[in-house]
Amino acid sequence: MYSNRIPVLIVAVLVLLAGCAGGADVAPTADTADTDPDDTDAPTDGGDSADTGESTDGDDFELSDPERLLRDAGSFTVSWSYTGVDADGTETAVTREFRADLDAERSYSRTTSATDGQSDAGGVEQYVADGVTYVRVGGDDEATYTSYEGSTEVLATAIALSQARAYGADDDLTFAGTETFDGVSVERYELSDANEALILAGSAAAQGEPGNLEVTSFEYAVLVDEDGLSRHESWAFSGRMDDGTEVTGSWEYSLTGVGSTTVEEPAWLDEARA
Template sequence: MTARLLTVLVVSLVVFAGCVGVDPAADDGNDAGDGGAAPADRDGLSVEATDQLLRDAGSFTATWSYSTTEADETATITNAYRVDLRANRSLETFSMSGPDATTDFETFVADGSAYTRYETDGEAFYQVRPQDDTAFQSAVDRGTLSYESVDDARLVGTETFDGVTVDRYEYSELSTWRQFGAGAFGSGGNVTVTDFTVVILVDGDGLARQTAWTLTGETDDGETVAVEWRYEVTGVGSTDVPDPDWLDEARAQQTAA
C-alpha cells in the first residue's frame, strides 16, 4: 500500500471521529455503541443497545470495512468476526489490501486456545496460545458510533437486509465537512466535498444491521477522492463457527515446536 493512501486511511478516520463521534477501533466508555438518547418514534432514528441484543441472539457475524480511493487507486481494510457465544467460539479475519501490498490473518478461538494464521507472500505461519474468547467485545467496538450525533437522520423507507425488514435512515450535512478540505483526505491540495452521507439500517428490534458513511470530494486539479466506512451485522442468531480448514496444520506446527 502506498504511503499516500495509508495516510488517507489514518487521517480521515481521525477527522471523522472528531466530527460525528465515531471510534471504530475502541470503546470510549461513553456507551456510544448503545445508541445513546434518540427519539422513540419511528420517524426519528432510535437504535437499541447493540451489545445486549447480540448477546441475547447468541451468535452473529460482524463485518467492518474501511476504504479510500485516490488517483484511481483503492486501499481497503476489512475485519470480520464470526461469533458463537453459546459455543464460546469465534473466527476473526483481517485483510488490508492496496496497490502495493496485501496482509491477511485469521484467529480462531475455541476451548481456551487462540490459533492464528498469518500469510505473507503466499507462505503461512501459525501461532497458538492460551486465550479466552474476546471477539465479542472487539466486534461490538468496531461498530461503535455515536448515533445521537445523527439523530436527525431522515427515514426514507423500508428494505430487506440479510433477510430481515429494516428501516432505512439517511443523514447528509456537507457544511460540516467543507471546513476540513484536504485534512479530511490527507491530500496535498484543497478538496471540495461533493457528497457526504450516513446510512443506517435498523431492524424491528432496534438493532442497527448496517451503518455506513461515504465521503466524496474533488481536488483542485479535478482528481476524485472518496472514503467509505461500513459496519454490518448479519447471521444474527444463526451464525456458527466451524473449525477452519487450517486448524490441523496449526496444531501440527505447535506439536513439532
C-alpha cells in the same frame, strides 16, 4: 465550522488502515489487547437510549444496547469493508469479518488489506475455541501460525466496527422508509444535514487537511431493525483536492446471522496447533 469532537469514524479508519497496511493488525495477547485498533469505548457510551430495548419508531432514530441484544441472541456475523483513494492517489481496501458463536464460546475473524490492488501480507485470521486463540498470518505460501491461552473480546471488537452510535450526527438522521435486510424488517435512516460528515470525509481523504478538499458528494445511511440493532450502515463520498486530485472513500458495515451463526474450525487449525 470544524467540530471540537474527534469523530470516531476517522480515528477507526485511519488507525485500522495503518495497522493493516503495516502488517500489525494481528490478534493481541491478553497483555497487549489495548493495541487492537477496533477496541474503542465508542459503542458503550453513546446515546441516551442505549439500555431502553425499545424499537425504532418513525422519525425517531434510536439504537438499543447491541452487546446485550447480541449476547441474548447467542451468535452473529459482522462484515466491514473500506475502500478509498487518498490525496496521493493511493487506493486502499480493507475488509474485516467476524463470526461469533457466544454459546459455544467460539469465534473466527479475518482481516485483509490491499494497496493499489496488491494484497498486503496475505491477511490475518484468528480462531478462538476452548479458551485458546489461534492466529494465522500471511498467504498460503508464507503463512505463519501462533497460539496462546486466552482471547480478546470479539463481541466488543465487532460492535466497534459499527459507527452509527459513535457518528455524532444522530439528530440529523431522517427516516426514509422501511425495507428488508437479512430477512428482517428494518427502518432506513439517511443523513440530511452533513456538515460534520463533510469535515469527517475531508479529514480522512486529505490526511488531516480538510480545508484543502472540496467534497462533491456524500451519502450516509443506517438500517435499524425492530429491536434497535444497526443491521447495515453505508458511507461514501467523493471530492477534489486544491490541485485537482480526485479522492474517494466508502465503507460498509453489515450485521447478519443474528442467532443463527455457527463457527466451524478453520482448515489450518492443525498447523496452528502443531
